Amino acid sequence: MGLRFQRRIKILPGVRINLSKSGVGFSVGGRGAHIGITARGQRYTSVGLPGSGLSWREYQRKPPARPCDLCAPGHVHIPRVVPIVLLTAAAIIVLLLLAR
Numbered sequence: 001m002g003l004r005f006q007r008r009i010k011i012l013p014g015v016r017i018n019l020s021k022s023g024v025g026f027s028v029g030g031r032g033a034h035i036g037i038t039a040r041g042q043r044y045t046s047v048g049l050p051g052s053g054l055s056w057r058e059y060q061r062k063p064p065a066r067p068c069d070l071c072a073p074g075h076v077h078i079p080r081v082v083p084i085v086l087l088t089a090a091a092i093i094v095l096l097l098l099a100r
Contacts, residue, residue: 008091017089026089 007019008027018025020039027036031050037043048055 009096011089011092017093023095024090051080 005019005021009017009019011017014028014030014034016027018036023039025037027034027046029035029046031048033045035043035045043060044057045060046057048053054057056100058092075100
């Protein structure tokens with residue numbers, strides 16, 4: 001069992017930036033249900049029973065790699081999930097840290 005680090009920062013009601021050893025993630029939703037993107041770019045939906053410690057999380061399957069029309073024959077691009085929201089969230093964290 002390894003060391004875990006997780007910190008959630010509330011930006012707006014229902015909007016959070018999630019910090020972990022893997023990086024920065026993002027989630028939207030209230031108590032009991034939310035959707036998000038992990039630090040590794042995996043999209044998920046989570047539902048739980050508040051106060052019970054019981055929850056369920058389902059990850060969205062990644063789309064298959066697709067051939068590139070502009071690259072050399074046989075070259076394949078693997079889709080990267082780095083939404084602008086994560087970049088914005090990282091910028092907000094930096095600004096908050098600098099403002100202190």
